[in-house]
Amino acid sequence: MKRLSDIGEFGFIDLIKKGALKRPGVIKGIGDDTAVLSLNKDKFLLFTTDMLIEDVHFLASAKARDIGYKAMACNISDIAAMGGIPTYAVVSIGLPVHKPLSFALNIYKGINALCRKFNAAVVGGDTVKSDKVVVNIALLGEVRKKDLVLRNGARKGDQIFVTGPLGNSLKTGRHLSFIPRVKEAQYLVRNFNPTAMIDISDGLAADLGHILEQSKVGAILHEKKIPFAPGAALKNALYDGEDFELLFTLPILQAKMLLKQKGLRFYHIGEITKEREIIRIHDKNNQLRTIQAIGYKHF
């Protein structure tokens, strides 16, 4: 009997993608941070969803407000990675019947804190009983057509950046309190032309792998340039996941301009090469070695 683990989450996504119906109006379907749909002359509609489950994405001891916050923040991070801004959300919550009312309300407090910050609104939802706490948010967003950034535009010579320190997000609890990088992404798409962008949810190596696969290129990372979060080593930065920083590529002349600006912090960590889907790391001992584009596996 074949299991999901035999083909992995991404093998499964490929199968789903093949089976999905084609429909006019789908600019980009399954396989990027969000779907991209036609909306009007100037803008595309973005559409994404994330499911968080007790004991998988958060501990049973996690605070309700943090769970709601994380569920909304993951989705906003996906919208940011397309160059967009969030607009409307629908929220499904599965709750054990013994939970206090305050638990359910605090999930919404976490969600609404981000709604206020990013001018988004919850417009519907579903509340059902469940043995374990489950929160699913589906989020819409908008992006100006000229601002849209997919995963497939990275070219040889482009420079690779991240928006913040990586690794150890689960241990430090940062995965429950990160601020999705909407401001940084908006600054980028309005002032530069990023050629590819993704939010780091599976880990730097895996998510860089997604850009490389879709852009049909390779990458060299410089260990000395990768910003580590407190307590994180290289392996944490590469493989831990749930950082929710943005990873993006810029043509070299724009990269130089970006590094000169003083407002927001961007970290230059490497460059795109032509060796398709090969990630090499230039380590602190000046050795060049190849690493695998792997990350957190659900199955």
Added chain:
Amino acid sequence: MKRLSDIGEFGFIDLIKKGALKRPGVIKGIGDDTAVLSLNKDKFLLFTTDMLIEDVHFLASAKARDIGYKAMACNISDIAAMGGIPTYAVVSIGLPVHKPLSFALNIYKGINALCRKFNAAVVGGDTVKSDKVVVNIALLGEVRKKDLVLRNGARKGDQIFVTGPLGNSLKTGRHLSFIPRVKEAQYLVRNFNPTAMIDISDGLAADLGHILEQSKVGAILHEKKIPFAPGAALKNALYDGEDFELLFTLPILQAKMLLKQKGLRFYHIGEITKEREIIRIHDKNNQLRTIQAIGYKHF
């Protein structure tokens, strides 16, 4: 300690609604079958979500295809109840790691069967591990502005209709295989002016109660006119839930015209009265008694 059960699902929805942020572009937020959002000159965007959980909405023995089908059908039914047609879906699936790959793929088979029938498309999703099977679909739809039907327009003298037999849906397995009433709803909104419409998910009494509450009116139902599904008695038709038939109201002259048409089947079951939120039933012994607008309770 206050529990969700102390205020009920609808008391909870009221609290969430009060806490939700206001945002321009929201024509109708929390509290109807779907949210209604501004889209363009002629149409509104519809947005809805439903979460199905093993042992709550389907048995552990249910077929994967049926689970996927039901998850999609519930959402399409909500879009139909607004007068709209479905367009794009995102699908989140929580799966035990021991499940065969075929189980995951068959969930999508059920979803895609309905996508083909109604020209909708899956454009994204999330697949995570979970102890129990969880399927959440968020669905977008479109409705011509003049076709939009909310729950709040029923007026004294309007006639009450349903689109099919009621009751026993869980026992007979109809809740896993019903065809969402898009065709009937489209026929209605294009040829008539329904004053209120809802899909029957909580049961006739409860869902009629939602229309009465939002329209600030009452209703009389005629037992002899209510269509019962095989094996169903009056109490099943009133309280069982998961029928996914449409319940709607029409001004009396239009009701007479609707009953004359021969194409689609609509069942005339009662009329709207001015006694706010009171449901009375004219039973088979010619007695008039008041019934409660209650239905399935998660909490």
